[in-house]
Amino acid sequence: MSKARVLVVYFSRTGTTRRVASTLATMLNADLEEIVEPRDRSGAMGYLRSLVDAVRKRPVDISRAEHDVSSYELVVIGTPVWAGSVSAPTRAWLATNLAHLHRVAFFCTLRGRGSESAFAQMGSLAGRQPVARCAITAHETRLGEESRLLEVFSHRLERKLAQLEEMEWLV
Ligand SMILES: Cc1cc2nc3c(=O)[nH]c(=O)nc-3n(C[C@H](O)[C@H](O)[C@H](O)COP(=O)(O)O)c2cc1C
Incomplete structure (x- = not known):
């Protein structure tokens, strides 16, 4: 069974967010989950x-998740930006898993504009603010x-996890 404290979850239509998610998962020693749809978007x-x-904001079907999100201290959720919004499959994943999330962090990939509105939507859908965010433009x-942006992001997340561990020791 995995002992990872962090789960990286992502949707990717054309591979950019997948590449970023995979690099992040390696940096954070995290488990990785792709949001999969039964329907093709190519x-x-x-x-x-x-x-x-x-x-x-049309609801879409996604396949059942492989990992139990409630068992992770931090879930890092990644999406491509679509029309200044979170992608529809990531929206569906957040709606499905809302009740099981503890701490979240967000990342997105995009051509150039719309990360702020996409992050705001993700915060509302997750019902909480992220401990950190990272947007990567083309x-x-x-x-x-x-790589530098992802290193900064992953160090920030590691610091958050260390702070949480310290607080647990104090309680
Ligand atoms: C339907 C659609 C809408 C998009 N809208 C935006 C947008 O509003 N702003 C932007 O900067 N990029 C936009 N993009 C570009 C993607 O966010 C960008 O290419 C992203 O890195 C693709 O990630 P992926 O390869 O993981 O699917 C859009 C792409 C698609 C498919």
């Missing part, structure tokens, strides 16, 4: 459907900034 039709799902990735 190609132009998949793009359009994703756009409409995000704008209209421009930052092209400049070779991605």
Whole structure:
């Protein structure tokens, strides 16, 4: 059985968020869970459907999760930004797991605009504010900034976990 304290959960349509999630999971020694949908979103039709799902906040089906989120001290949730919103499958995952979440952190990947509104939506859907957030734009990735941003983010999360452990010792 896994002893990880952190679970990294993500949705990715074209692989960017998957790559970031996988790097983060390695940095944090975390378990990794991909949000999977029964329906395919590839190609132009998949793009359009994703756009409409995000704008209209349409509910979508997702497959059953593999990990029990309630057993993790911290769940780090990642999404691509769609029309300035959280992606529809990540929205569905948050709605399904809301009752089982303790502490959360958020990350997103995007072309350039909409991370703030997407993070605000994720906070409402999760029913709590994140302990930390990280947005990675395509421009930052092209400049070779991605690893540095993820290192800063993962150090911040490790510090939070260390603080929590210290507080538990004091109680
Ligand atoms: C339907 C749709 C809407 C998008 N809307 C935005 C947006 O509002 N702002 C932005 O910066 N990028 C937007 N993007 C780009 C994605 O957020 C970006 O390419 C992301 O890194 C893709 O992640 P993925 O490869 O994990 O799917 C959109 C992409 C899609 C498919």
